Every structure is written in C-alpha cells, then in structure tokens.
Amino acid sequence: MNFCSHCGAKTVLAIPDGDDRERHVCSSCDTIHYLNPKIITGCLPFMGDQVLLCKRAIEPRYGLWTLPAGFMENGETVEQGAARESWEEARIKLNDLQLYQVFSLPHISQVYFFYLAEITQPDFGPGPESLEVKLCHLDDIPWDELAFTVVESTLRYFIEDRKTGHFPVRSQTLEAMRRPG
Amino acid sequence: MNFCSHCGAKTVLAIPDGDDRERHVCSSCDTIHYLNPKIITGCLPFMGDQVLLCKRAIEPRYGLWTLPAGFMENGETVEQGAARESWEEARIKLNDLQLYQVFSLPHISQVYFFYLAEITQPDFGPGPESLEVKLCHLDDIPWDELAFTVVESTLRYFIEDRKTGHFPVRSQTLEAMRRPG
Numbered sequence: 001m002n003f004c005s006h007c008g009a010k011t012v013l014a015i016p017d018g019d020d021r022e023r024h025v026c027s028s029c030d031t032i033h034y035l036n037p038k039i040i041t042g043c044l045p046f047m048g049d050q051v052l053l054c055k056r057a058i059e060p061r062y063g064l065w066t067l068p069a070g071f072m073e074n075g076e077t078v079e080q081g082a083a084r085e086s087w088e089e090a091r092i093k094l095n096d097l098q099l100y101q102v103f104s105l106p107h108i109s110q111v112y113f114f115y116l117a118e119i120t121q122p123d124f125g126p127g128p129e130s131l132e133v134k135l136c137h138l139d140d141i142p143w144d145e146l147a148f149t150v151v152e153s154t155l156r157y158f159i160e161d162r163k164t165g166h167f168p169v170r171s172q173t174l175e176a177m178r179r180p181g
Numbered sequence: 182m183n184f185c186s187h188c189g190a191k192t193v194l195a196i197p198d199g200d201d202r203e204r205h206v207c208s209s210c211d212t213i214h215y216l217n218p219k220i221i222t223g224c225l226p227f228m229g230d231q232v233l234l235c236k237r238a239i240e241p242r243y244g245l246w247t248l249p250a251g252f253m254e255n256g257e258t259v260e261q262g263a264a265r266e267s268w269e270e271a272r273i274k275l276n277d278l279q280l281y282q283v284f285s286l287p288h289i290s291q292v293y294f295f296y297l298a299e300i301t302q303p304d305f306g307p308g309p310e311s312l313e314v315k316l317c318h319l320d321d322i323p324w325d326e327l328a329f330t331v332v333e334s335t336l337r338y339f340i341e342d343r344k345t346g347h348f349p350v351r352s353q354t355l356e357a358m359r360r361p362g
C-alpha cells in the first residue's frame with residue numbers, strides 16, 4: 001500500500017496510538033488502513049463414495065484438480081459463499097451445507113472453510129473457471145494432481161471419517177510447505 | 182474507496198472481465214481492489230460454572246460486557262488471534278482452544294469465531310481496552326448489559342450445551358437486528 005484509498009495522499013508505516021504494530025497510515029487524513037486475512041470458502045460435494053472435483057481452467061494450478069471454493073464476498077454468509085462458488089465453478093446447486101474443515105494459512109493470511117454437502121441432484125458441469133467437473137470415486141482420487149494442500153487434507157479427512165460415520169469439525173493450521181532437503 | 186492504494190490515481194466502479202459484480206478498479210494502473218469480509222476471533226474462557234467477561238473501555242458499546250475478541254491480524258492463525266485478544270483485553274493466557282461458534286454477519290461483512298478455552302490459571306485483569314474483567318457465574322450473567330448479540334448467543338449455547346456435556350461446533354447466520362414495530 002502506497003496511497004490512501006480515501007484521499008489519495010501518501011501513506012506511511014507508523015504505529016498508531018494504542019496499537020502495537022505498524023499500520024499504513026495516511027499522511028494527510030490520518031486514516032489507518034488495516035490489512036486483514038481473507039476468507040476462502042468452498043464445499044466438499046459428495047454422493048455415496050464419490051466426490052465432486054473440478055479441473056482448474058485458471059492460474060494458479062491450471063489443469064490440477066480442486067474442490068469448488070473461492071474468496072468470500074462482502075454481504076454474504078460463509079455458507080452462501082461456499083454454495084455460490086460451487087455454482088460458479090461446477091454448476092451444481094448445493095443445500096444443507098455442514099461445516100467440516102477450517103484451515104488457517106498464516107503465511108499467506110488466509111482462512112479456508114470447507115462445508116460437507118451431499119449431492120442430491122447430480123446435475124453439474126464446468127463453469128468458466130473449470131476445464132472439467134467430475135464425480136470421482138474415493139479410490140480414484142488423483143492425489144498427485146490436486147491443486148492445493150487444503151484440498152488434499154480435506155479429502156483425506158473425509159475418507160477417514162467415513163469409516164466411523166462421524167464428521168467432526170476441525171480447526172487447524174497449515175504451515176507453508178517446506179521442501180525436503 | 183476513492184483512490185488506488187497502489188498508484189494513487191482515481192478508482193472507478195466497474196465490472197471486470199470475467200467477473201459478475203462491480204469492483205473498485207484503478208483508472209490508471211488497472212489494479213482491481215477487492216473488498217472482503219473481516220474476521221473477528223475470540224474466546225469463551227470458562228472455569229467450572231463461571232465464564233470470564235470483560236467490561237468494554239472503548240466504543241462501540243462502552244461500559245457493556247463482552248467476551249475477549251477482536252479483528253484477526255495478517256500472519257496469525259484464527260486460534261492465535263483468539264488467544265492474543267484474550268491476553269490484550271483480559272490479561273489471561275489461554276491454551277487448548279476448541280472451536281465452538283462461527284457466526285456470519287452478512288449485513289456488516291464480518292465472520293466471528295469463538296473458541297472454548299478452559300481457564301487453568303485464574304490470573305487475569307483489565308488490558309487497555311477493558312474497564313474490568315471478572316469471572317461471572319452462569320446464573321449471574323448480565324444479559325441486559327451484553328455488548329453484542331454474538332456474545333449473548335455464544336453464552337446461551339454454552340449454558341445449554343453444559344447440560345449435555347457436548348459442545349458441537351455451529352456455523353450460522355446472525356441477521357441485522359430488526360426493531361419491533
């Protein structure tokens with residue numbers, strides 16, 4: 001951030017009174033511009049022992065498989081965002097979303113939500129951000145071609161939890177991937 | 182938003198290619214400035230049949246009682262934010278946070294998290310944003326002097342859930358309060 005979005009003057013980094021960390025503060029109108037984590041919300045759509053996966057038509061991770069998810073918008077609920085993204089990316093209508101996984105990714109200041117959503121009408125198809133959308137048997141998940149660690153982790157929990165029939169909500173942290181060596 | 186935080190030129194409202202809603206777009210450098218919901222994260226600290234409440238020393242809702250909570254910062258996890266706010270507002274160290282309530286407040290584009298946190302060391306006191314911090318018996322909660330609906334709702338769930346000893350994670354919506362008449 002270089003300029004004040006309110007008045008257009010230059011911003012400076014400074015610790016405001018009563019605060020304990022540097023913020024972008026306007027040198028003219030004194031507005032403090034806070035930077036906050038972003039929410040990404042999506043679904044794990046399933047039908048029996050199949051899950052719905054989308055092949056990405058956009059960067060990053062073009063051509064890899066993902067669950068429908070995207071940035072939450074102002075004015076919607078987390079559930080509405082997850083259902084909206086499922087429609088936009090996979091042209092599927094999902095209801096009865098059940099909170100399932102929450103991931104903090106502090107290295108990129110993101111928080112992911114995934115909701116479990118049973119597919120009652122298997123009508124779907126690629127939206128503009130997907131090359132292909134398919135129901136994938138849990139034995140056939142393309143583990144080496146998944147787009148994001150949060151997607152892999154959510155699918156692994158789903159496979160484990162199906163064994164007990166109990167799908168607890170988890171809130172956890174995914175650190176930056178460290179490459180071996 | 183009036184000016185581009187990147188280059189300082191004027192922004193205009195326009196629907197970017199491939200998007201379906203108006204965004205603040207820079208008239209000079211074409212940066213798209215997205216507005217996203219903010220996360221507020223906090224704790225329900227409890228010890229036996231008492232909960233920890235903070236009397237607010239700041240607006241809004243100066244002088245009313247609340248649970249320790251505040252805006253999540255970049256670079257932290259949701260849990261770290263909840264523990265940080267508990268330290269800042271109530272000078273209490275909390276560990277073993279367990280996700281409890283998630284509230285969407287779409288009318289103000291906020292998402293609240295409350296974590297259950299058992300108090301093991303009842304060392305606490307008011308931080309700069311609190312007038313007073315106290316352990317409050319569940320029979321004595323000042324229902325008419327609570328600062329926020331999310332706080333009231335979280336406390337009511339806690340009282341209900343203690344009857345069964347089961348504390349399920351809930352994800353739900355709180356709409357804008359409508360005044361009677």
Ligand SMILES: [Zn+2]
Pocket residue numbers: 004005006007008009026027028029030031
């Ligand atoms: Zn300014």
Ligand SMILES: [Zn+2]
Pocket residue numbers: 185186187188189190207208209210211212
């Ligand atoms: Zn610009």
